[in-house]
Amino acid sequence: MQKPLNKKLLRAETAMRLSRSKGVGAKLFKDLVQEFSGDLYKAFAKYKVQVPNMSLSEQSLEKDSLELQIKKALSMIEAGETLLAVFGDDDYPESLKRLSEPPPVFFMNKPFPRELNYAAVVGARNADKEGLAAADQATKKLIEKGFVIISGLAKGIDTQAHTTALKKNILTAAILATGINICYPRENRKLYDEINAKGILATEMFPDAQPLKSFFPTRARLIASLSDMVCIVQASKHSGSLITAKRANELGLPVYTVSPPQKPVSPEKWEGNQYLLDSGLAKEF
Secondary structure (H helix, E strand, O other), X not given: OOOOOOHHHHHHHHHHHHHOOOOOOHHHHHHHHHHOOOOHHHHHHHHHHHOOOOOHHHHHHHHHHHHHHHHHHHHHHHOOOOEEEEOOOOOOOHHHHHOOOOOOEEEEOOOOOOOOEEEEEEOOOOOOHHHHHXXXXXXXXXXHOOEEEEEOOOOOHHHHHHHHHHHOOOOEEEEOOXXXXXXXXXXXXXXXXXXXHHOEEEEOOOOOOOOXXXXXXXXXXXXXXXXXXXXXXXXXXXXXXXXXXXXXXXXXXXXXXXXXXXXOOOHHHHHHHHHHHHHOOOEEO
């Protein structure tokens, strides 16, 4: 016989079930929480009435998958391996609330201190030596200005930004496009473990979620929203970091970019930076 959940776990389960109910997106979840002043049980009860009819086979498949995800999440929460912040709760990151569609639930290994200033440092995965050197220098300058460093644990610029912060004993936060217990890319396992021990790991994905291509553009809005400013270090014209810059612009946040070297080794790796400067979407860092 399964023991009953305590109040904290029961609320977490309710939030996860509501967020994954058919037809419930981030906006509707936010609206329901606001309508019922944070009472998730009333919100869940109301929405269950609105769920359209599904075939038994559809219900069974969806239920099996959801049950496994929720069971895993609750197990990790109970073991202290992750925290779960629900939109509308006091421990939910305040800066995420400025999104029109904030994540209904947000997993973290530890809370984001609200009194700190956060700067996102992002850029190319296939960064060259010039880009990595620029990331190191930009991160050090931001640390000197009192910023905590946010990035996405990707190869290249992200890895350099996190590494520089850790070497300076500065808090760094990695915003993941996977479940909080999944390290991606795999070669960053040591860095992931060090951030887990000394910094912050955070994601809107349920535990065990694997990286999918569609997760990365949506993750960009979280990196932007959690930051007080964004710095694009090295980016090609198709770099995903330009999405982060765009989301930051939409939120009215300051966006900066590193100017390309006068004679770069690989000019194409800096085309995104030049575009941001020429278009006025970013200021020179």
